[in-house]
Every structure is written in structure tokens, then in C-alpha cells.
Amino acid sequence: xxxxxxxxxxxxxxxxxxxxxxxxxxxxxxxxxxxxxxxxxxxxxxxxxxxxxxxxxxxxxxxxxxxxxxxxxxxxxxxxxxxxxxxxxxxxxxxxxxxxxxxxxxxxxxxxxxxxxxxxxxxxxxxxxxxxxxxxxxxxxxxxxxxxxxxxxxxxxxxxxxxxxxxxxxxxxxxxxxxxxxxxxxxxxxxxxxxxxxxxxxxxxxxxxxxxxxxxxxxxxxxxxxxxxxxxxxxxxxxxxxxxxxxxxxxxxxxxxxxxxxxxxxxxxxxxxxxxxxxxxxxxxxxxxxxxxxxxxxxxxxxxxxxxxxxxxxxxxxxxxxxxxxxxxxxxxxxxxxxxxxxxxxx
Amino acid sequence: xxxxxxxxxxxxxxxxxxxxxxxxxxxxxxxxxxxxxxxxxxxxxxxxxxxxxxxxxxxxxxxxxxxxxxxxxxxxxxxxxxxxxxxxxxxxxxxxxxxxxxxxxxxxxxxxxxxxxxxxxxxxxxxxxxxxxxxxxxxxxxxxxxxxxxxxxxxxxxxxxxxxxxxxxxxxxxxxxxxxxxxxxxxxxxxxxxxxxxxxxxxxxxxxxxxxxxxxxxxxxxxxxxxxxxxxxxxxxxxxxxxxxxxxxxxxxxxxxxxxxxxxxxxxxxxxxxxxxxxxxxxxxxxxxxxxxxxxxxxxxxxxxxxxxxxxxxxxxxxxxxxxxxxxxxxxxxxxxxxxxxxxxxx
DNA sequence: ATTGACACCCAAAACGTTTTGGATTATACT
DNA sequence: AGTATAATCCAAAACGTTTTGGGTGTCAAT
Numbered sequence: 001x002x003x004x005x006x007x008x009x010x011x012x013x014x015x016x017x018x019x020x021x022x023x024x025x026x027x028x029x030x031x032x033x034x035x036x037x038x039x040x041x042x043x044x045x046x047x048x049x050x051x052x053x054x055x056x057x058x059x060x061x062x063x064x065x066x067x068x069x070x071x072x073x074x075x076x077x078x079x080x081x082x083x084x085x086x087x088x089x090x091x092x093x094x095x096x097x098x099x100x101x102x103x104x105x106x107x108x109x110x111x112x113x114x115x116x117x118x119x120x121x122x123x124x125x126x127x128x129x130x131x132x133x134x135x136x137x138x139x140x141x142x143x144x145x146x147x148x149x150x151x152x153x154x155x156x157x158x159x160x161x162x163x164x165x166x167x168x169x170x171x172x173x174x175x176x177x178x179x180x181x182x183x184x185x186x187x188x189x190x191x192x193x194x195x196x197x198x199x200x201x202x203x204x205x206x207x208x209x210x211x212x213x214x215x216x217x218x219x220x221x222x223x224x225x226x227x228x229x230x231x232x233x234x235x236x237x238x239x240x241x242x243x244x245x246x247x248x249x250x251x252x253x254x255x256x257x258x259x260x261x262x263x264x265x266x267x268x269x270x271x272x273x274x275x276x277x278x279x280x281x282x283x284x285x286x287x288x289x290x291x292x293x294x295x296x297x298x299x300x301x302x303x304x305x306x307x308x309x310x311x312x313x314x315x316x317x318x319x320x321x322x323x324x325x326x327x328x329x330x331x332x333x334x335x336x337x338x339x340x341x342x343x344x345x346x347x
Numbered sequence: 348x349x350x351x352x353x354x355x356x357x358x359x360x361x362x363x364x365x366x367x368x369x370x371x372x373x374x375x376x377x378x379x380x381x382x383x384x385x386x387x388x389x390x391x392x393x394x395x396x397x398x399x400x401x402x403x404x405x406x407x408x409x410x411x412x413x414x415x416x417x418x419x420x421x422x423x424x425x426x427x428x429x430x431x432x433x434x435x436x437x438x439x440x441x442x443x444x445x446x447x448x449x450x451x452x453x454x455x456x457x458x459x460x461x462x463x464x465x466x467x468x469x470x471x472x473x474x475x476x477x478x479x480x481x482x483x484x485x486x487x488x489x490x491x492x493x494x495x496x497x498x499x500x501x502x503x504x505x506x507x508x509x510x511x512x513x514x515x516x517x518x519x520x521x522x523x524x525x526x527x528x529x530x531x532x533x534x535x536x537x538x539x540x541x542x543x544x545x546x547x548x549x550x551x552x553x554x555x556x557x558x559x560x561x562x563x564x565x566x567x568x569x570x571x572x573x574x575x576x577x578x579x580x581x582x583x584x585x586x587x588x589x590x591x592x593x594x595x596x597x598x599x600x601x602x603x604x605x606x607x608x609x610x611x612x613x614x615x616x617x618x619x620x621x622x623x624x625x626x627x628x629x630x631x632x633x634x635x636x637x638x639x640x641x642x643x644x645x646x647x648x649x650x651x652x653x654x655x656x657x658x659x660x661x662x663x664x665x666x667x668x669x670x671x672x673x674x675x676x677x678x679x680x681x682x683x684x685x686x687x688x689x690x691x692x693x694x
Numbered sequence: 695a696t697t698g699a700c701a702c703c704c705a706a707a708a709c710g711t712t713t714t715g716g717a718t719t720a721t722a723c724t
Numbered sequence: 725a726g727t728a729t730a731a732t733c734c735a736a737a738a739c740g741t742t743t744t745g746g747g748t749g750t751c752a753a754t
Contacts, residue, residue, distance in 0.1 A: 005468060005469070005470070005710095007709095007710055007711085008710065008711065008712095009710075017733080017734090018733070018734045018735075019710090019711085019712095019734085019735090020712085020713085020733075020734050020735080020736095021732085021733060021734070023711070023712060023713090024712090024713095024733090027712085030731095031731075031732065031733075032731095032732070032733075033731075033732060033733085036732080036733085048468070050464075050465075050468030050469040051469060051710085051711070052405075052469055052470050052709085052710050052711065053469045053470055053471050053711095054401060054404045054405045054410065054470050054709085054710080054711090055405050055709070055710035055711040055712090055739090056710080056711050056712075057401045057711090057739095058399075058401045058402050058405050058709090058710080058711070058712095058738095058739050058740070058741085059710080059711045059712045059713080059738075059739050060711085060712070060739085061739070063401065065448075075434060075437075075438040076431065076434050076435075076438075076649050077430070077434055078427070078430075078431070078632045080425070080427070080430070082430065083424070083425075083427070083429065083430035083433075084423065084425070086430075086449075087422060087423050087424055087451065088423075090422075090449060090450060090451055091422040091423075091451060093450075094450050094451070099448055099450065100448065100449055100450065101412075101446055101447065101448055102433075102437060102447055102449055103437060103440075103441050103446065103447065104434065104437055104438060104441070105441075117397075118397075121352065121395070121397030122352075122397040122398060122399055122400045123352070123399050123400055123401050123740095124400050230632075230636060259636055260636075263636050266638070285425045285577075286633055289577060289606055289607075289610055289637075290636075290638070291613070291637070291638035302423050352740095354739095354740060354741085355740065355741065355742095356740075364703080364704090365703070365704045365705075366704085366705090366740090366741085366742095367703075367704050367705080367706095367742085367743085368702085368703060368704070370741070370742060370743090371703090371742090371743095374742085377701095378701075378702060378703075379701095379702070379703075380701075380702060380703085383702080383703085398740080398741070399739085399740050399741065400741095401739085401740080401741090402709090402739070402740035402741040402742090403740080403741050403742075404709095404741090405708095405709050405710070405711085405739090405740080405741070405742095406708075406709050406740080406741045406742045406743080407709085407741085407742070408709070470710095
């Protein structure tokens, strides 16, 4: 194919030294004479020696590689969550000299299962990062029982004890609901992420809990489920708009749906921020640039990615972190889409 | 660490057969008896045998892994181009049973150079995908001279012959300029991607060429350089707005800058689509949801990713593709940001 | 009885490292 | 002179596969 590589054997022969010595010279062992080390170094440089990573990995029985299996039904994932998260783990991994292997699989698909099985056996990667935890999450169960190193972004409903980083979605949603209530809203709809996703569950809880806390009744019809895409948000508008009396605010389980929702509302001639309040969740970069800009909850996804990755590397190396259950508190970002205080003249 | 893996040796001993036979049984060679094959299969299942991928790779001298080194100055790349492109190569790679190794490095940084050197030697990956080709692109030069398998998205200005997929940016820009000229615009500004990026060069050429073609003079001050981000787009507005007589349209070298531009214009109370036309380039998903929706040029990034990846895999396997220079023609997407025909009452 | 064809099996080499467990030599100390 | 100590070095094993180059036994045809 291309240039055959120069191996340690070639190098050793060229210098007139054993393979062992060559290897140890390059690895800075102190049982090789300074002068020999130099000679080996120079020869390596000159011959363009580059260690074969695969051989090294086989011998060391570690890959210095992390796996990230992106759970997305749409292979063409437009969700900025994934890219930002990946940037976080990728950079942290690189900083610690780890490679990052990524692939995508539909949640709960056979392909996903196979990918996890391949990862836990066969020395494919040294550890895995799991995102978008689900109810009764098969991935977590598999990883726990095979005792494979991993860190999840998100908790689960099993009572398995595993390392995770998570944001307190319930608290985030509480902030959002309180904000709207503070503006005078009482009839607040909720467009939920699909059932089964843990973060959706927590966000939904936050919504229900806070409404209850303020003695605001919630009708079944106010809460519907979307698919986390703009289209999903747009499609939900029809149902959410047909209520009588109408909602005065809609909270969306993520920003993408909020954007779709706003867009559809505007196409129907409804002024978001004045006629109705809309809020999202995530604070993706896009959220600051919508018209009107989107009120939302900020999660530091990039940083969460970094932390998750860093924790995983610690675990792989046996440096058990002091705290393997990290919980972050999200922050309310108020922009124009949630409008100002409801006037008396409005319902 | 965790469960020690069961190896081929264990399996062979358990079945009472040689390692060779066990290996060949699992690989479906026809020189092993059907009955033996069955026994090996069952034992493998029962013992939970899983081949060690690293050992296999060492022996086969191939990794079945592709590398993708993302060239981004901002580690926290928000550019949807990368995620969509990666989705394309990732899914194509998975379909063909290849793994995808990703990392990010600043363009032209020492780290990037090191990453490419590591990749070409040492059997890290079997092939590389290169994006955002640059003028006098060191990556391409290195890969060409070390004869390492790769495919680029984008051409270069060297006269190296290498496999690439590219879109005809010049033609795309021509469509855009013609569209605006057709609406009556004569004073059209251009916010260019940074110098050095090949696609920026082609787009800029398309702009200049088409203006010249229609005998429209272009003043130096109409063309400035941005950094491809929303902020860059916003920052450019100041300079582009200070002209006398003013511009009637601004073309941005990518959608992200167009979004920033529109946003800033609107904050200044200028109505995009009526007072001034704005257009972008890329048609990122976001572009359809801006207010007003963005006129732009569509590139099928996901598909380009797939094609690039597919070509690379062919090259790695020695099936030289018939055509290693694929050129795609982009498509004009007219939305409201470019407005309607310029009235007589306007300049 | 020999030969050839066939079906099935396996020992050993190979892939390119790192690690183990000494071996060799020179130097310093009794 | 003998012995510990330190400084260098290296042959061989190991990592877990796949591939090479046979070997053995059976059966049918000569």
C-alpha cells in the first residue's frame, strides 16, 4: 500500500543494539547509558521510526481510547447538544492523550446493543460515555453487570450505583415555571420530550411539582409529547392552541422544540412574547438569536462533557474520584420570548 | 480491573481442539468439519468468547478505523457544518463496519501537524478525511508525499493530484449574486470567510466574477472578512453600514455570519428583507427558522460526508474509484431575507 | 498394494511492541 | 583476592490473533 513502516527491530539493528535496549532507550528507562540513548534517539529520528500503536496496545492491554455511542434515531442528528457535548469530551480526552471513538445508533436498537457488547468485550475501548439516560436503561444495566468503566450524563430510575454527572432538571424547570408564574401566568402548557428519557421525566416532574406548589391546576390537555425537533414543536402548536380558555404560556422541554413552536405561532400571526409566552430548555447557541430571543435554562453542556470525560479517565486509571455523583444546578436565562408581566387586560 | 477476557486459547482448550481450528471454525473456513464448527460455536457462545480486536488488528495490519481531525480554532465548535458532516461520514463508516476516530485541532497548529504525523505513521487509522482545505495546505502535502490514503472535502491551490469531493462554490455564489441582481440590486457587499480557506476563495471569486459579468463595479470597502461566527457577522455590520451611498444587499460567506448580520441590523432598527437584503451560504437547518428566513445556497453536507467516506473506504481497499474528483452543484434557496424586487423609490 | 484425492486438523511463525529475569562487566569495598 | 554494588545490556516470553505450510487418515480408483 504505502511505505512499509520501520520497526523497532530495524531501528535496533541499525544502532547495533538489542530490541529491548532500543525500546527502553526511547521510553527513558534509566538502565540504558546516556550515550546509547542518544544514538537510539538519533537513529529513530533519522529512520523516521514511529512505534506501532496497535502492537503497543496489545502488549499494554489498554487502548487509551474512549467510546461515545451517540443515541439518535435520526442518523443526521441536528441536535446541537451532541456536538457541543462531543466537543467537551473530545477536548478533554485529547488533553489527557486519549482518543475518542464515536458512532451513532438508534436508542434501544439491536445495533446499539451490539455496539455496547462489542465495547465491553474485546478491548475495543477502555471506557464509555453514556448520554441521554433512559428509564430502565439497558445500556447502564449491561455496563454495570459487566463491570465496565463508564460515566453517564444523567441518572436512571434503577437503583444501580454508577458514576454520573447530571444537571438538576427538576430545579431548572422549577425556575422556569416560577418565572412564568411571577409574570402572572396561570395556564401554562408543557411540551415534553418523549417518554422514557430520564431528563424528560425530571423536567416534567419539575413542571408538575412547581405548578402544584403554587396551587395551579394542570389539565391533561396542557401537556403533550414532542420529539425534540423543531418540527415536533411546530406540530404541537395545533393541539396546544385549541384549548378554551387558551394557554398564556408554553414551556418546551428543549430549545429546538421551542423554536419550532415559536415559528409556527408566528406563522399563525401570533406575537410571541406579547400574545403568548414561550420558553425552552438547554440554551443552545441558537437560542439567543431567535426572534424574539428565547427564554430558557442554561446547561453548561461543554463543561459537563469535560467533567464526564475527566471522571471516566480517572476511573479507568483506578484513581477513584472522591465524588462520583456530580449534580449541577442550571441557570435561568430570561429573554424576550417569555414577555413581560401579564397585563390586567389579558386573560 | 474487570472480568478477564476468555481468549481463543481458552476456547480451543475447552473444546479440545487447536487454536488454529478454533480460529478457522469461527471464521467459517471450509477446512473444518461441520460438527467441529458447531462445537466451537457453542462453546464460544457459552464461554462468552469475544475476539480481542487489538490482537486481530495487529495481525491483519489494518484497523478498520477512519480518522477525522476537525480543524477548529474554537474547541467548542458551534459550527453545524462539522456535526452534519460527521454524521454523514459516521453513518457511512458504520454501514461499512469501520470505526471513526475524531479529534479537534486548531488549523495550522503544531498539534494538528502532530496529529497528522501520528496518523500517517504508526498504524493509528487506515485513512483520513480532510475538511476545510486551505491554501498551500500542509495537511494535503504531507498526506500526498507519504502516500497515505485520504479523501478531502475541498480542492487546493497546489497542483497535487488527490481524491476529493467538492461543491462548486463559485457557481453557488454566482447563483446568489444573480438572484440579487435580478431583484435590482447593484451595490452588493460581501462578508467573506477568512483568507486562506479554499472554499472562501472560490466563493469570493464567484462574487467578483459575477459582479464583473454584469458590469457592476465593486468597491474595496464593500468586501470585508469575517470569522464565520455570528459574532463575526454582527461585528461586520458597523463597517458595511457606514458606506455612502449605502449597500442594498449583503452576502455572507456562510449562514452563521448571515444570522449575526441580520441580528445586528435588526437591533439597529433596520428591516431585513425590506430595507436591505441579506443572504447566506450553506443552508444550515437554522437558516429556515430565522426571522426573516434566510436566502442561502444549499450544500448537501450530510451526503457529501457520506460520499467522502465511501470514496475513502474504496481507496483503502484498493478499489480505486472510477472518478476521484467529484464536484457537486449547489442549489439556490430563496427565502424572505433577500426581499422582493427593489422598488423605484429605493436606492 | 500403491496412488491420488479429499476432508480435517494442527504446530509454529508472524504481527511489533513491552516486560521479565537475568547476564556481563567494571568499580569499590573488605 | 574475594565479594558486594552499580551500570549496562539482552534473549526470550508475552500480549491474542491469523496465516502458513504442512500432517494424518480415509476412501476410491488403479
